[in-house]
Amino acid sequence: MGKRRRRSSSSSSSATSSSSSTSSSSSTFEDPDAQILFAVMLSAISNHELGKPTPGGTLVIQKALDHLLLSLLSKSPNSIMRSQKTLHPPLVSLLPVLLNSKSSEIACSGMEIVGAASLFSIEMNEQIALDDEIVKGLITAAAAAASSRRSVSLAACNALLDLFTTSVGRCKLLEFSAVEDLIFCFLQVPKSSTPSVSLVVEELDGKTFFRIGFREDEYTISLLHVLIILINDCTLEQLGKISRGLSRNLLKYLAKLWAQVHKHILIDAVQESEKLFYLSNIRTNNLAESLFRLSMEGIFTTPSKLQEVKKSIFHNNFESFIVNHWERSPLLMTNLSNALLQDNAFRFFSQFLRSKETVPSFLACLLQNLSSVLPVGSDELDIISFLREARANLGCPLIYQQDIRVVKTLDSKGELHFYHGFDAPYFLNAHDILRCQEAYNDGFTFALRGMECRFQEIAAVSEGLTSLFGQPSTGVNMYLTPPNSQGLARHRDDHCVLVCQVRGSKRWKVFPNPSPQLPRLYENVDCLVDLEDETIDGYKEFLLREGDILYIPRGFPHEACTIIDNDDETNGNAEFSLHLTLAIEIEPPFEWEGFVHVALHHWGRNCNLSSDDHSFHDLDDLVVQLMHITVKLIGDVNPTCRKACLIGAVSSTEDFLQIHQRSTFNHLLSIVNSDGNMNDAFSNLDVAIRNNEDLFENIRWLRHLDQKMSSMTMEDLFQLVVHQKDKVETAFIEAKSKFCKEVVFDDVVHHYGMLLGKYRSMRKQYINGMLALSCI
Known part of the structure; x- marks a missing residue:
C-alpha cells in the first residue's frame, strides 16, 4: 500500500518534490497510520491547490486534519x-x-495543528x-488582516x-525581523481612539498579577499580544533595528x-461585565x-x-563654587526668581501646584498618576539584565518607603x-491616596523619590547637572511640608x-561635618555620630x-x-513648603580612589614583571x-x-578643572608610592579571609x-604570598x-571616560524607560 500511495501522489510535482527527501526512507513510514494520512492529505491538497478539486476533496482534507489535530490534542504519543x-x-x-491554502477553513485548521503541535512537547x-x-x-x-481572511489571521496569531x-x-521570529511587519499591520487595524480596558486578578506563585480585558476584537488583541511578547524578548540590537517611525506610533x-x-x-478595579470585554492573556507588567x-x-x-542649569544655579561661576564650596561647606544661592531654570522644572511644579484648588488635591493628582520607580543595582550596566530581574x-x-514616605518629626518621639x-x-492604593488630606492636615511631610524618572522636565535638569559634574546620574526627590511642621x-x-x-x-539648620572623612555612598552615615547631641x-x-x-555637602x-x-520678617506667618533636592551621588568608580583603581587596572594589563622567571607565571596578576x-x-x-573625581565633567571654559584633576592624581x-606596603596588604587579606569577607567586592x-x-581567589593570593613571600615583596x-x-x-582619562559612558548610557535608558510609565 505504501508504494501505491507514493506513486499516486505524483500528480503534483511541487508537492512531490517537497516531500521526496522524506518519503525515500522506508523507516520514515514505519507506521501505517502516518503513511496513510500523509498520502491522503498530499493527494487531496495537491489537486485542491492546483485548482482541480476532486468531489469531496475539501472534506477529505478537513477530516484528515481533524484526525491529526485530535491526535495532537490527546497529549499522548501515538501513531x-x-x-x-x-x-x-x-x-x-x-x-x-496548509498555512498558505486558498481555503480559509483549511488554512485555519493548519494553524490549529501548528499551535497544538507547539504545545504538545518541547521537541515538537x-x-x-x-x-x-x-x-x-x-x-x-x-500580518495579513484583510477582512475576508480575518479568521486566518487570528488563527495565525494564536x-x-x-x-x-x-x-x-x-528567537526564530526575531531572526526573520517579524516585529516591524507586525507593528505595521497592527497600526493599520482600526482601533478605539481611547482604549477601554478592565482587569482580572490572577495569582501565580504567591504573587498577584492583572490580566487585561479589552473592548476590541480578538484579532487585534491577539496581534498586540504577539507584539508584546516579541518586543519583550528583543535584544538591544534587535530593538535598535525597529523603525523610529513605527516605534513612535x-x-x-x-x-x-x-x-x-x-x-x-x-483601584484594583475588576470589571464584571465580561460580555463587553475580551479577556486577553496580556498582563499589566x-x-x-x-x-x-x-x-x-x-x-x-x-x-x-546643561547651560540653563549652569547659569541659573551657579551664576556662570562654577569655578568659584568648586574651589570654595564643593564637598567643603554649605552655600545659599539666592535671587534666582528670574533665572532660566525657573522656566523649566521649577516653573512646571509651581504651575502644577497652582492649578489645583488645595495642596491635598495636588498630592492626590500627583500620586495617582505615578508608578513605582524600581531600584537598579549601582553597578548594573545591562538594561536587559535589569528588566529580567524587575x-x-x-x-x-x-x-x-521605597518610592514615598509620609513622615513628621516630634521632639520627643x-x-x-x-x-x-x-x-x-x-x-x-486609591484609599491611601484619598487619605492625603488627613495626613497633610496632621502635619506630615510627603517625601517622593525618583522625580527624574517621573517628569521629563526634571529629567532634563537632572541630566544637565549630571553632565556638569561628570557623574552617571543625579537623583531628584520632592518634599512637601505643611505649615508649622518638620518632616x-x-x-x-x-x-x-x-x-x-x-x-x-x-x-534650614546645617551643622558642621562631625567626621574628618566624607561619607561614602551606601554607608550608614547616621550611625557614625550622635546627631541628637545637643x-x-x-x-x-x-x-x-x-x-x-x-x-x-x-x-x-x-x-x-x-x-x-x-521676629522674622515674614511676621510669623508660616506657610507650606515644596522643594526639590538634586542629589549628586558619587558612586565608587567615580571617586578619586576609583580613578586610581582604573589606572592600576589599565597599567596591569600591560605590566610584565615575571618575563625572566617562568617558574612563577602568576606573579604579575598577584x-x-x-x-x-x-x-x-x-x-x-x-x-x-x-572626593569626587570631576574628570568627566562637561566644561568648555573651566580648564582649571583639568589642571586640578591632573595635580590631584599625581x-x-x-601617596601610593610612599605609603603602599605589601605587609599591610597581606595582613588585610589574611583578616578578610578569616572573617569571610570579600576584599574585592567594591x-x-x-x-x-x-x-x-x-580569576584568582583571595585564598589563591594568600597561598602564593605565603609560599614565596620574599619574591612577592620584591x-x-x-x-x-x-x-x-x-x-x-x-x-587613564580615556579608559575612565569609556567607563563613565557605559554607566551614563545605561542610566539614560533606565530613566527614559521609567518616564514612559508615568501618566502625568
Whole structure:
C-alpha cells in the first residue's frame, strides 16, 4: 500500500518534490497510520491547490486534519508522533502548504495543528520553530488582516502564541525581523481612539498579577499580544533595528493604553461585565515592559538643560563654587526668581501646584498618576539584565518607603510615619491616596523619590547637572511640608544635595561635618555620630524662599521645618513648603580612589614583571591584586580618595578643572608610592579571609572596563604570598615604583571616560524607560 500511495501522489510535482527527501526512507513510514494520512492529505491538497478539486476533496482534507489535530490534542504519543515526541517529517512538510491554502477553513485548521503541535512537547515546538517555511507562513498570515481572511489571521496569531511557549520560537521570529511587519499591520487595524480596558486578578506563585480585558476584537488583541511578547524578548540590537517611525506610533497607542490600565491597577478595579470585554492573556507588567523597552532610547525625552542649569544655579561661576564650596561647606544661592531654570522644572511644579484648588488635591493628582520607580543595582550596566530581574513588578503602584514616605518629626518621639503596620512591600492604593488630606492636615511631610524618572522636565535638569559634574546620574526627590511642621529628623546624607525651593519657604539648620572623612555612598552615615547631641554647635541657619537654592555637602547634618520665628520678617506667618533636592551621588568608580583603581587596572594589563622567571607565571596578576588592596587601604583613610573625581565633567571654559584633576592624581600616586606596603596588604587579606569577607567586592565594577578581572581567589593570593613571600615583596616594590612612574594620565582619562559612558548610557535608558510609565 505504501508504494501505491507514493506513486499516486505524483500528480503534483511541487508537492512531490517537497516531500521526496522524506518519503525515500522506508523507516520514515514505519507506521501505517502516518503513511496513510500523509498520502491522503498530499493527494487531496495537491489537486485542491492546483485548482482541480476532486468531489469531496475539501472534506477529505478537513477530516484528515481533524484526525491529526485530535491526535495532537490527546497529549499522548501515538501513531502520528515519533518516539521523540515529534511529528513525522512528511507531515511537517505539508504544513506550509496548509498555512498558505486558498481555503480559509483549511488554512485555519493548519494553524490549529501548528499551535497544538507547539504545545504538545518541547521537541515538537522546536521542530515547528526550526522550519523556516512554517514560520514564514505564520508571519504572513498574522500580518495579513484583510477582512475576508480575518479568521486566518487570528488563527495565525494564536498559533504564534502557542509557538512562543519556548524561546526557540520567539528567537526564530526575531531572526526573520517579524516585529516591524507586525507593528505595521497592527497600526493599520482600526482601533478605539481611547482604549477601554478592565482587569482580572490572577495569582501565580504567591504573587498577584492583572490580566487585561479589552473592548476590541480578538484579532487585534491577539496581534498586540504577539507584539508584546516579541518586543519583550528583543535584544538591544534587535530593538535598535525597529523603525523610529513605527516605534513612535506604537508608543503613542501603548501610552494611551497604559494610562487606562494604570487607573485600574490603582483601584484594583475588576470589571464584571465580561460580555463587553475580551479577556486577553496580556498582563499589566507585560504591557509596562514593552512601553519601557520602546522608550529606552529616549524618543520623546527633552534634551539636557546643561547651560540653563549652569547659569541659573551657579551664576556662570562654577569655578568659584568648586574651589570654595564643593564637598567643603554649605552655600545659599539666592535671587534666582528670574533665572532660566525657573522656566523649566521649577516653573512646571509651581504651575502644577497652582492649578489645583488645595495642596491635598495636588498630592492626590500627583500620586495617582505615578508608578513605582524600581531600584537598579549601582553597578548594573545591562538594561536587559535589569528588566529580567524587575519585569514582574514593572508598572506597579508606589511602594511605601521605597518610592514615598509620609513622615513628621516630634521632639520627643523622633520620626513618625503616617502609614505603618503593613507588611513590606506595601503598595499605595486609591484609599491611601484619598487619605492625603488627613495626613497633610496632621502635619506630615510627603517625601517622593525618583522625580527624574517621573517628569521629563526634571529629567532634563537632572541630566544637565549630571553632565556638569561628570557623574552617571543625579537623583531628584520632592518634599512637601505643611505649615508649622518638620518632616525628616536631623540626619546626614551620603551624597551632596542642591535644595531648590519651588513654593513657599523653609528654615534650614546645617551643622558642621562631625567626621574628618566624607561619607561614602551606601554607608550608614547616621550611625557614625550622635546627631541628637545637643552639644553640636556652630550650625548655620538659612531661610529659603521661592527660587533660592541651598547646597549641602555630604556628611553635614541638617534639618528643616516650616516653623517661622515670630521676629522674622515674614511676621510669623508660616506657610507650606515644596522643594526639590538634586542629589549628586558619587558612586565608587567615580571617586578619586576609583580613578586610581582604573589606572592600576589599565597599567596591569600591560605590566610584565615575571618575563625572566617562568617558574612563577602568576606573579604579575598577584602583585596587581595586592596593589588594588593597597589602594583600598589608602582610600579608607585618605580624605582626597573619597572626593569626587570631576574628570568627566562637561566644561568648555573651566580648564582649571583639568589642571586640578591632573595635580590631584599625581598627589595620590605619590601617596601610593610612599605609603603602599605589601605587609599591610597581606595582613588585610589574611583578616578578610578569616572573617569571610570579600576584599574585592567594591571594585567588581572594574569588569566593565574589559571583562578581564583576575580569576584568582583571595585564598589563591594568600597561598602564593605565603609560599614565596620574599619574591612577592620584591616584585611588589618594583611594581609599585613602575606603576607610579609609568602610568599615563591621559590614557587613564580615556579608559575612565569609556567607563563613565557605559554607566551614563545605561542610566539614560533606565530613566527614559521609567518616564514612559508615568501618566502625568
